[in-house]
Amino acid sequence: MNRDEKRAERLGMESIPSLLLRFSVPAIVGMVVNALYNIVDRIFIGRGVDSVAIGGIYIGMPIMLVLMAFAMLIGVGGNTLVSIRLGEGKKEEADRIAANSLTMLAVDGILLGAAGTVLLEPLLKLFGASSSNIGYAKDYLQVILIGAPLNAIGFGMNNFIRGEGNPKIAMFTMLIGAFLNMILDPIFIFVFDMGVRGAALATIISQAVSAMWVLRYFLTGKSILSIRKRYLVPDLKIIKKIVANGVAPFSMQIAASMVTALYNTNLQSYGGDMATSSMGVINSVSMMITMPIFGINQGSQPIMGYNYGAKKYSRVKKTLKYAAISATTITTLGFIIVQFFPEIIIKAFVGEQGVSGQLMSIAVPGMRTLLMAFPFVGFQVVSSAYFQATGKPRQSMLLSLSRQVLILIPALLILPKLFGLSGVWMAGPIADFTSFLIAAVLITFSLKHLKDEEL
Numbered sequence: 001m002n003r004d005e006k007r008a009e010r011l012g013m014e015s016i017p018s019l020l021l022r023f024s025v026p027a028i029v030g031m032v033v034n035a036l037y038n039i040v041d042r043i044f045i046g047r048g049v050d051s052v053a054i055g056g057i058y059i060g061m062p063i064m065l066v067l068m069a070f071a072m073l074i075g076v077g078g079n080t081l082v083s084i085r086l087g088e089g090k091k092e093e094a095d096r097i098a099a100n101s102l103t104m105l106a107v108d109g110i111l112l113g114a115a116g117t118v119l120l121e122p123l124l125k126l127f128g129a130s131s132s133n134i135g136y137a138k139d140y141l142q143v144i145l146i147g148a149p150l151n152a153i154g155f156g157m158n159n160f161i162r163g164e165g166n167p168k169i170a171m172f173t174m175l176i177g178a179f180l181n182m183i184l185d186p187i188f189i190f191v192f193d194m195g196v197r198g199a200a201l202a203t204i205i206s207q208a209v210s211a212m213w214v215l216r217y218f219l220t221g222k223s224i225l226s227i228r229k230r231y232l233v234p235d236l237k238i239i240k241k242i243v244a245n246g247v248a249p250f251s252m253q254i255a256a257s258m259v260t261a262l263y264n265t266n267l268q269s270y271g272g273d274m275a276t277s278s279m280g281v282i283n284s285v286s287m288m289i290t291m292p293i294f295g296i297n298q299g300s301q302p303i304m305g306y307n308y309g310a311k312k313y314s315r316v317k318k319t320l321k322y323a324a325i326s327a328t329t330i331t332t333l334g335f336i337i338v339q340f341f342p343e344i345i346i347k348a349f350v351g352e353q354g355v356s357g358q359l360m361s362i363a364v365p366g367m368r369t370l371l372m373a374f375p376f377v378g379f380q381v382v383s384s385a386y387f388q389a390t391g392k393p394r395q396s397m398l399l400s401l402s403r404q405v406l407i408l409i410p411a412l413l414i415l416p417k418l419f420g421l422s423g424v425w426m427a428g429p430i431a432d433f434t435s436f437l438i439a440a441v442l443i444t445f446s447l448k449h450l451k452d453e454e455l
Contacts, residue, residue: 010165011087011306016318024299024326026171027162031295033171033178035287037206038064040182041140041199042284046350048189049136051277051359053196054349056136058280059129059264062257063116063141067148068155069253070112074104075156076301077246079163080388082225083302086164087309091224098160098218099231100238105156109149116145128264132273140196147204154211161217163302164224169217177210248388248396255404262412263424270421271362278363281349282370289334289371293327293378297385304389313450320386320443327378335374342367366425373429376436383439387446399442403435 011019038057045053078101085094116123124137154177162170181202188198218227260283267275300323307315338345342364350359380403387396408431415423415430 011303012310012312012315016303016315017322019303020296020300020319020322020326023162023167023303024296024323026167027298028292028295029171029175031174031291031298032288033174035284035291036178037181037203039284039287040178040185041203042280043349044185044189045196045199046281048186049195051350052133052273053136054280055273055276056129056133057140057196057199058260058276058283059124059127059133060137060141060144061283062127062261062264063120063123064144065253065257065260067109067112067116067151069250069257070108071105071152071156072253073246073250074101074108074152074242075159075246076249076388077101077242077244078104078156079159080245080301080305080391081241082160083163083305083389084309084391086224087306095226095228096231096235097238097242098157098225099227100235101160101242102153102157102218102227103232103234104239104242105152106149109152112152113145113148116148117142120145127261128266128268128276130268130273130276133276136196140200143197143200143204147207150204150211151207154207154214157214157218158210159298160225161214161223162298163305165302166223167299169222173210173213173217176213177206180209181206244393245388245391246393248384248393248400251397252384252400252404255401255409259404259408259412262409266412266416266424267421270416270424274358275362275366275421275424278359278366281346281363282367284349285338285345285367286371289331289338289374290377290381292330293381296323296327296330297382299323300382301385301389304386305391308390316390317447317450320382320447323385324379324382327382328375329378331378332375335371338367338371338374362421366421369422369425370428373432373436377432380432380436380439383443386443392446395442395446399435399439402438403431407431407434 042054042057045057078097081097082094085091085097120138120141121134124134124141129137154173158170158173161167161173184202184205185199188194188202192198194201217223218225263279264276267279271278300319303319304316307313307319343360345367346360346363380399384396384399387393387399408427411427411430412424415427417423419426
């Protein structure tokens with residue numbers, strides 16, 4: 001039995017809990033480590049510059065989310081197709097999809113980096129930047145946008161390493177970059193006194209190393225997928241399929257960018273710079289809780305995708321069940337921590353000397369309120385991943401957008417006008433719980449249909 005057949009047998013035959021653990025743990029580590037890029041930057045900036053600078057970095061989050069959205073559109077969309085094609089035994093078609101994805105990621109990074117640089121200042125003002133924090137935001141993002149192509153390749157192609165059955169290699173790819181970032185951040189910020197530009201420089205150097213590691217994996221014969229020159233030429237049919245299957249996570253990230261911009265404008269209007277800085281801290285905490293869920297999604301996706309392609313529907317349902325239980329456990333634990341220890345978490349970002357009375361008085365109730373419905377988030381996110389993995393992008397997109405667009409944006413437009421800053425914090429949990437109810441309905445109908453197909 002060759003290497004391809006052994007990996008296929010593992011996805012189609014081994015116990016689901018064992019597979020999910022094996023695939024998800026490295027993915028969780030990878031996603032948490034990826035989140036550390038932003039979180040570590042904010043911690044060192046908060047301690048090495050000032051708390052207003054944290055708000056400046058957060059003001060630029062919509063732009064960074066757009067960069068990630070396009071990388072996910074291609075990386076997740078292409079990997080979904082690759083997993084299904086490998087399950088169907090169509091290796092050459094999977095190679096074509098992976099190579100086209102690489103081309104798309106490179107072009108995407110170049111175009112977005114250039115456009116972002118030209119439009120940076122007006123975009124930051126649109127996203128709610130104030131005269132106090134716009135300088136920090138510009139200094140940080142001018143450097144980040146230079147590294148956009150390498151970030152797109154590293155983040156996007158890492159999905160394919162995981163999708164072909166090598167989650168540990170995918171995890172090491174993320175670890176290399178994150179640990180290098182943690183080493184370089186204090187050097188550039190404290191030793192060379194480069195401020196927020198130093199944090200950004202540390203980030204793009206780390207992302208470049210990750211990208212080179214990914215390319216080395218595919219170009220040295222270690223991968224199942226073969227990136228061949230003739231497959232790098234864009235194929236319109238393949239591109240359409242990649243976009244169709246990646247549109248759900250893409251839409252979710254674009255919506256997240258819109259929501260972040262709307263949050264920023266409301267925070268500045270009703271709470272000023274300290275409210276924006278508080279949100280920078282809260283967003284970091286939220287990322288640390290949700291990134292493991294996305295890791296579970298990435299770990300479960302090739303299992304569900306392969307077994308769906310192989311028509312082993314009972315294994316698809318088991319994977320969904322265990323993924324939902326795991327995700328809900330994580331979000332519930334995160335909820336407990338933020339409700340009981342918010343002060344300790346905030347001090348980790350700004351230190352004892354940086355905790356002004358105003359920042360703490362805004363951040364503590366904000367964190368408790370904004371994350372109060374987190375126990376329901378895990379199921380909702382995993383449900384969206386299920387539809388994506390089984391080649392149902394419309395349902396996945398609907399579920400993804402139900403929270404970020406259909407519910408959260410109207411809530412952010414209405415509640416702050418009625419309740420001020422408290423209304424800004426209240427919008428999140430209302431959207432979380434409502435989208436959970438929608439997910440429950442969609443999953444119920446989908447599993448019934450899957451049972452009918454199985455029979």
